[in-house]
Amino acid sequence: MGINLPLGLFVFMLATFVGLEIIRKVSPLLHTPLMSLTNAISAISVVGAIMVTGAQDATTLSKFLGIIAITAVVTNIVSGFLITDRMVKMFKKREAKK
């Protein structure tokens, strides 16, 4: 498993700039849901956890640590997306009832 460092850094650099630009435009109204959303998104580390646990030659230690990791991030994914949705649903404009 070779590491492609320049490419990785390149991707990191671009993603950071994109992130900074996009996040700056997020309405301060939504900073709390934003944080739970980014949290759910960064739980993409589930991919790494699956690869470690699911490797053919995974040692018992790897499997053990791996399933704890999977459980932890799946909790984040599920609760993160659901609670974000619950929060953004609450934001309503004034109804035109006047």
Add this chain to the structure above:
Amino acid sequence: MQQLVEYIYIVSAALFILSLKWMNSPASARRGVFAGEIGMLLAIAGTLMGFQVHNWQWIVPAFVIGTAVGVPIAYIMPMTAVPQRTALSHACGALAAALVGTAEFYQRQPQAATELRGFVMVALVIETLLGFLTFTGSLMAMGKLQEVLPQRPITYRNQNAVNFTLFAIAAGLAVRLVLVPTDTWLFPIFAGLALLFGVLLIIPIGGADMPTVIAILNSYAGLSACAMGFALNNNLLIVAGALDGSSGLILSIIMCRAMNRSFTNVLFGAFGQVQAQAHKGVQRSVRSASAEEAASILESAGSVIIVPGYGLAVAQAQHKLRELAEALTRLGADVKFAIHPVAGRMPGHMNVLLAEADVPYDRLFEMDEINSEFAQCDVALVIGANDVTNPAARHDKSSPIYGMPILDVDKARCVMVIKRSMNPGFAGIDNELYYMDKTLMLFGDAKAFVSEILKELPARVGAG
């Protein structure tokens, strides 16, 4: 198949970026959440199918347990507890990154010569260091927010020196591990130091600084996921981690600015010293008023700006307050809410609490938007907020909060402050606002008092 996975990851990464982009307005935010969910599902499905994944008997139960824990958390958690949940999820995410890093480190030992060289090892130690310290740090933050741990800073002599030494040792071990990855006995010590450092880093930070701390930990958790991406050579992880990292960075900068403090000051400043020397106020007189008087002033007001603070949520007065705002609107007043960036316990928290109470979001204004309007407003009603309204921040150089951006409540024609008593607030600083001639103190529980004002109002609502 491997190839296909790579393409799926590209789609996922794009969806994640769109997801955050759509958070720019409440109107598109739900779409944003949906995009994120699809991106996540694609990535997980792609990974499970694309790589030769073994050990399903381990993986499937882990997914089931994670889901079973996650769903109730999302639905049961009250909105006031969202900061704690966020801290907990930072802890979970960071723990996962740290454990994956640890597993990789031991798993690859047999091929250490070829696979644990150079940058892979650098990425692994960064991943585990950040992961472990964010794990315990977030747990401490959660404990403080949940009030299981004392809110006030825990300080001792030479604290910064101890922390710094500890971190230096951990960093030294990290360098040593990078150079000689086969020294497996060093790894548990390294991990232990990182865990300990996380605890020591957070305990000297007071409850008032938690919004900043949560944002910084958010950033760390993202960066540890990012480092995992480097270790596993996975661009999707790098992108998602970088997005999370930059989001945490921006939010912590916003929080620091809102309190006029720097990162280093939050992390190493120990606000506690300030608290000790704050009580020296001379007895001054204040004007207090009853609910009846307050109601009659509010009734005739043309414009009212409500300034909520976390005390509002503590008193569970959000719904009553929304009723009051509606009643005043019906009486013809222009009612707005002024939200200071640190009004809640995490960035944007107060907005969520008010949205939950059905306050329409187009009535919520940020500090910069609304500050110029106080001068033209008839009544500013402060509920559960204190330091963010203290004019001393503008002119009193000796005040601990000097320089902090505040809401210009004192410029309103009349100021009303609902407060339990004259006890100083969280930072222990006396608020000049309370002694001004145009300020009326409304002493009592926020919820009870707002209800009383409401009771005084309706008689005329019907008539008018």
